[in-house]
Amino acid sequence: MSPSTSPVKALSLPANVRARRLLAPEQDQWTGMAESMKAGGAWLLALWATDDRDRDRRFRLHAAYLLPSELVVVEHALPEGTITYPGLDALFPVADRLQRGVADLLGLRAEGGDERGWLRHGGWPEAFFPLRRDSPATARFPVVSVAYPFIAVAGDGVHEIPVGPVHAGTIEPGNFRFSVVGEKVLRLEERLGYTHKGVARRFEQLAQREGQRLAARVSGDSAVAFSWAYCAALEGLTGITVPDRASALRALVLERERIANHLGDLGALGNDAGFAFGLTHFSRLKEDLLRANEQVLGARYPFDFVVPGGVARDLSGEAPRALRVQVDTLEHAVVELRRIYDEHSGLQDRFREAGRLDHELASTLGALGLPARASGIGRDLRVDQPWPPYDRLATRLATRTEGDVAARVQIRFDEVLESIRLCRLLLDRLAEGRITVEVPDAEPDRLGLGLIEGWRGPVLVALHTGPGGTIRRCHSHDPSWQNWPLLEFAILGNIVPDFPLINKSFNLSYSGQDG
C-alpha cells in the first residue's frame, strides 16, 4: 500500500501478529495513508497519541489499522508547537470518539471534529491534560458539574428519555438519551466515560514486568485477553518465545473466558426476552465453569494467570482430565439448551429482527468481533492471523448474515461449542515442559504490540518502553470503542422496551472503552 505523496519510512514492529510501523512525517502523508488504508479494506482499530516533547518537542499520533492479514501502525509527528491535526472521522466514523479521547487526555484536537468532552466530564479542568508529561501525577481536582449538550430531536410528539449513568441492573454506568415518539426510538445518543480511572497514566507508574496486572483490569471480563495482549507486546520487544505448554495454557484460559462470558450472555438474553429459565440454567453452567477454574487455576477469574514469559501456575497432573470431563458435560448441556432456545417460538419472536444491523452499515461503522460476525463480516484473528498456539488449531469461523439479536445469539452458541472443541484439542495435545521463561527489560524507546481475539473481539495493547524496564506509555484498546456506536444504529425503529435485549446482545464494555 503506497501513500499518496512521498514514500513513508517503514520500521519493524514486534507483535504476536504480522505488523508494520510506518512513519508519515508530513500531514498529507498522514491523511494519504488513511485514504489508502481505507481503500485497501482496512479498519481503523485504534488511535492514540504520545507526548514526546521531552525528546524532540513534538506530540505524536499513532493510528493502528487492521487489515485481514496484518496490522499497520501509522505514526505522525505534529510539527513543533502544533496541537491540531487532520481528523480521520470522515473516513472512519469510529475516529470521532477516539479523537475526542485524545483531545481530553493530551489536548490535541482533530480539525473540524466534535468538541464535546468524551472522557473528561468535569472531574478535572479543561486545561489539564493527564497524559502530558508536565502534568503532575499528584494533581487532584474537585468535580465541577457540567451539563452535557445532547443533540435534541425536534418534532411533534418527540420526547426524551434519559437513562443512567446508574442503571437498574447490576451493570456498568453509562448515559443513554433516547428521543422517542410513542415507544419508537428515533434516536439514541450515548454518553460514556463514567468509569474512566486513568489507566493509561497509571501504566506509566508501573514496571514493564508488572503492567499485565493493570492490563487485566482494563475490562475485567476480558482479563485474559488484555493481559495476554500486554505480555505479547513485551515478549515481542524482548524477543522472548513463550514455552509451548505456556501458550497452550494461555489459549485454554482465553477460551474458558470466552465460554464463561457467552454463557452469561445467553442466560441474560433469555431473561431479557422473558425466558427466566434460560438465565437459571446458563448461570448454573457458568458457575460450574468458574468453580472448575478455581479448583484447577486457583481463581474463579484468573486475572493474574498470564504473566510475561508464560503463565503463573501449572496444571496439576489430574487437572487436564477433570477439565476434559467438565467441558464434555458442558457441551452436552449447551447442545440441549440450544435446541430449547431454537424451538421456543416466543423467544425467537423476540430475537428475530430485533436490533438489526446490516452488513453495509456494520462495515461502514467498522464493527469488530462478535457483532461484526453476526452481520456477515467474517473476521476473527484466531482464523485470519493466528498466533501461537492458534496457528495449529484451525479455529472454525462463526458467522451469520442477519445481523439481529437472533444472529448474535447464534454466534454465541457456535463460539461456545467451538471453544469447547479448542479446549479439548489443547488439553489432549498439552506439551510437557516449562510454563515460564525469564523476560529481560526491553530496550528503551521502542514500540511493541499485542493483538488478541478476546470474546468481544480484538483487544490491542501498544507498549512504548522507557529506560530501565519502565513503561513510557501504554495504550490499551477494547473493541467496544468500535461497537458502542453500532448500538445507536441497531436500536433505531425498535421500541424502548426492546433496548435491554438489544443492548445485551452486544454486551459492550464500559470500563474497556472508558479506560
Add this chain to the structure above:
Amino acid sequence: MLDVLQRIRRTGIVSEPLPSAEVVEREREQLQASLLAVLGRALCIRHVDAGSCNGCELEIQALNNPYYNLEGAGIRFVASPRHADVLLVTGPVSVNMEEALLRTYGATPDPKLVVAVGDCGTCGGIFGESYASRGSVSKVIPVDITVPGCPPSPLAILKGILGATSRPAR
C-alpha cells in the same frame, strides 16, 4: 410447546448439588436467620458501579445464580436507591462517577448501610488515587464494611452483606 416443557423438565433435573453446595447452603441459612433478626423482612440492595473494571459485577451477578439462591435467603437487588437498605459499591470511585454516587447515597433512605466491594472499593486497588480516581469508596461516602478481593468471590460478598447487617445501621 409440550416438547419444550418436557425438555425444560428434563433439563431441570440435571441440576446436581456440587460438593461445596452444602457450605453455601449453611451460609445462606445463617444469613437468612440473621436478616430476619435484624430487619424482620427482606433486605434490599442497590448496586452502584463507581468505576469498576466490571470484574466485581460478574461476581455480584453470580449471587443471583441458583447455587447461591440469594432471593431465597431474603435478599434482593432493587432497581432504585429509593427502595434500598444497602448500597453495594464497586470501583475506586472514578471522578466521573463521584457525583452520581453521592446522589445515589443521598437518594437512599435512612437507615442505610454501605458495603464497599473489591480491592478498588476498599483501597483503590491497582488504580489507586489519581486525577481520575478517588482511591476508595470511603473517601466519598461513609462505608460500613469492606469486602476485599479482586474480584471477591460471591461467598465473600455474601459474608460482607451479612457483616454489614449485623452492625447498627446509620
